[in-house]
Amino acid sequence: MKMNEAPAPKVELRNVRFDYGGAPILNGVTAVFPTHCITAVVGPSGQGKTTLLMTLNRLWQEERPTVGRLAGTVRIHLNGGLVDIYEDRYDLTWLRRRVAMVFQSPNPLPMSIYKNVAFPLKLAGEKRDHRMEERVQAALRQAFLWDEVKDRLHKDARELSGGQQQRLCIARALILKPEVLLLDEPTSSLDLRACEVIEALLAHQKESCTMVMVSHYLEQVRRIADRVMVMENGRLLPRDAA
Amino acid sequence: MLYKSLKTLVILSFLISLLFFVSMPASLADPLAAFEGMKGEIKISGGTAHIPVMKAAAKAIMTANPEVRISIAGGGSGVGIKQVGEGLVDIGNSGRQPTEGEVSKYGLKMFKWAIDGVAVVAHPQNGVKALTESQLKEIFSGKISNWQRIGGPDKAINLYTRDAASGTREVFWTKALGKGEIFDKANVVVSNGAMKAAISNDPYGIGYVSVGHIDDSVSAVALDGVAPTMERVVSGDYPVARGLFSNTKGDPGPLAQAFLDFLFSPVGQAIVRDRGFIPVK
Amino acid sequence: MTRSEFLTKYGFMAAAIISAAVPLAIFIFMALLGYPILTSGRLFGTLLGAWDPIHQSYGILPMIIGTFILAILAVAAAFPVCLGCAALVSDAAPGPVGRFLHGVVRMMTGIPTVVYGFVGIFLLVPLIREAFGGGSGFSLLTAALMLALLVSPTMILLFCDSFGRVTHTYRQAAAALGATTAQQFLFVVLPQARNGILAGVLLGLGRALGDTLIALMLAGNAVAFPDHVFDSARTLTAHIALIIAADFDSPEFRTLFLCGLTLYVLTTLLVLGVRLTMRLPGRRP
């Protein structure tokens, strides 16, 4: 996919403003993240990149107590059309099962590898064991982790290496077959080798999933991102304009 | 024919009555047999002078019949009378006779199963072994506050008294102090047992306790020359005497009745004597 | 929101409402049962008179005074010791020693009150009697000393907490100027932690006011106004424990609720005080 083809928008932000307890973080972000692309968001730290991701799955609303305030519209292509995800009729759970997220540092839950990956499926109400096993295996394969863990699925997930843990988290995010995957500096705590594996697997997911990735490393961005945007002063600009 | 059947009848009735007479004394001899087949709880509270007898009786009864549970609480005579009157316990003990007002208000039935006295007690090492009534009044009203004035060492007198619910206090206050003042700076203890323990530990303390509770750990003080022994209480020489009562609201229920019967049985009265009181039978 | 989400949320809320209703219910119940006294015109007499049921006088003032004196004595005795101990635990002692002592103090919070009372009777009472000849040993002082021991861990832990919250940079600044541990503590930590110290004192007072067993077992329970610390005295808490009334309509029973209400109001005021001090500005010197 080339940049000049102008693919269909998957995520569309229009004049999104966000302030956290009165302190402005996003000052009118307007942007489009196209379908089946990896869009990288770069910029100095403390510019609200993570906040930007959290406006896309409304995760900021989980902060307790919630002091954030959002204005503007965020629309995502779900259910066959662009929908305003902040409309009351959309359930948070429903949204987050379609817009998954992977965090900066690997955060497996303190359970076995299998249970970690199966966790979202279990929450979604899957009760058939064989279905569960199939999906877990598929997700682990997608995350390039199956071969490494297939013999120890019931070991504690925290025994894995950092890179493996992060891939586990990616598998966990992918198991519900999300349409959008939000990645918050997914490789920042990993070594180069682990980093490359993750980059490779992300590139593989492009066909099924639209990705928005916050990153520090321009190298990495150059390797896998289709589009690059720069976050500056609470605004998001295309890289060439910056 | 008629004669024969009459004869059989006579023999039969004789045999039955024989059986009756043989078996009756047996059941009389064992008052615990009355509890056979009974189960449930007897709640007892009130007078603290009663507690040793209550505990011994409960032990005997509960050993013979574990199905019966007897719970014993203190609180003092006033509490016992009120609690039984309000229906909170089955038996309310009092170390004084319930007043007419109390009897008519609650419909109490009284059972007096022992005679007791209230004696002034001091520490065994205390030299003061006898007091006159007027000395006693002055001590308890706080006017005499040093042992020296009554022939003891030059030490302050530590007064111990009971709270207003106590029957022991009531009897002592009426019969020994002639309803005179009790100094309000006196230490207040909660029971006869507590009084004895407190005096036995305080070389300069003085208090009053049920005669039945007196042992080596405290020394009884003679009042106007009469030593507070059970003999002198019975003979009427020692004036501060009283009965120990168990009270029920109306007629006692079967369990409470069995318990009271036990107290009045030879075994029960032996317990009463053994704990230092004078049995009524 | 799904049905189960809705149900669980309101289930939790119901539990919270029940829990919050408890202190309210206690207050309302006490007030209702004490109401006849509050309105009978005898309130003044009941609050200020002497306790002498035989003469129909049911005053609780001696107990109120006893409660105050005892609590203040206990906290006053405990305060310098607790402050010193907290200073050692959080500041002056080397790390492992401090941590060990902190653990010991926390374990001390677990010693049952009745054990303090028990040892008080058989150890402290004779000691006080011998050492200060004359009294029976059951006195305000005896109870206050044991009570001081009881409230110490609470106070120390709170003090340590507030010392620990003093910004590290201030200490470093002081240390950079060549201040010794003692100087840092006295001139930097102590002034900054004063709200926490106040909160600790108030909390200690609350504990001391509310304790029943030590006062009941050691203070002697005399109903008179105490004149000095060797006097026997009765607290509100011990009074409630001693007057086991069973008859609903007797004045003794009614006055118990006055005692209960008084304790309720006192401890509530202290709680409000603690909350207030925690919120006070003044972390800055």
Next chain:
Amino acid sequence: MMRHAFKLFHVWVWGSTLLLLAATGTVIGFLLVRGWAGIGRELVFGETPVLAALMLQRPVFDGLFPAMVGTLALVLLSVGMALPVGLATGIYLAEYATGRLYSLLSLFFDILAGMPSIVVGLFGFSITIFLHHRFSGKIYPCLFISALSLAVLVLPYLIRTTQAALEAIPADLRLIGPSLGATRFQNIFHVLVPHSLKSILSGILLAIGRCAEDTAVIMLTGVVVSAGIPKSIWGNFEALPFYIYYISAQYADADELTRGYGAAIILLLLCAFLFGIAFWLQRRLSQRWFERV
């Protein structure tokens, strides 16, 4: 001059600490020295054969067994009653309540936490008497009433530990569940509560300790000098702390006094044990995750 002043500082802090440790050591030491010799089978079971007593076939007299069973029953009942309400309230406070409601609820629980136990006892007692008068003559002060009153007493502890444990969970952990599509309830039960289980558990242990040691509440609500093993929650009962109180004031002879010392040692050890485990659990919390593989 200053030098001396600051030497004084060290004398003060070390002196205070040693004084406190010495006082506490004296209390415990005195108890152990006087009472240790009395610890044994007879202390607990009197003259009753141990097995028969444990099987509840024969009642125990002159032993601590009934009081120990009474305390056990009391603790189980009251913590059992307080736990569901306390946990749910703590969760509500930490995860749902906001703003003014949060402050108001906190204030109420602070007031409840500061309430003297005798006031709680008086409340339980007077409610019982009230019900006895107005509704049924069959309602007395009893084990159930005591347990209920104790539940009120420990409720704020359970609420506070639950709330504090949940609020201490770092934001990144808090967000994992929701980011994977967990509802708030699912997040609480699958992630947050399991993660704070240890500190909640230590709060429960502290509550148990509080139930086991409190005397003021039970002495107004149904504890008695002698009752035997509690057979029903509607009957009177014995309990260790009350036994200690009772013996201290009115032991009849040396044997009873020895039992009083024994009871005090047992209660002390019980509380030390509970508090020890609770603090050990709390310390282990510094490890970020709980084990549930």
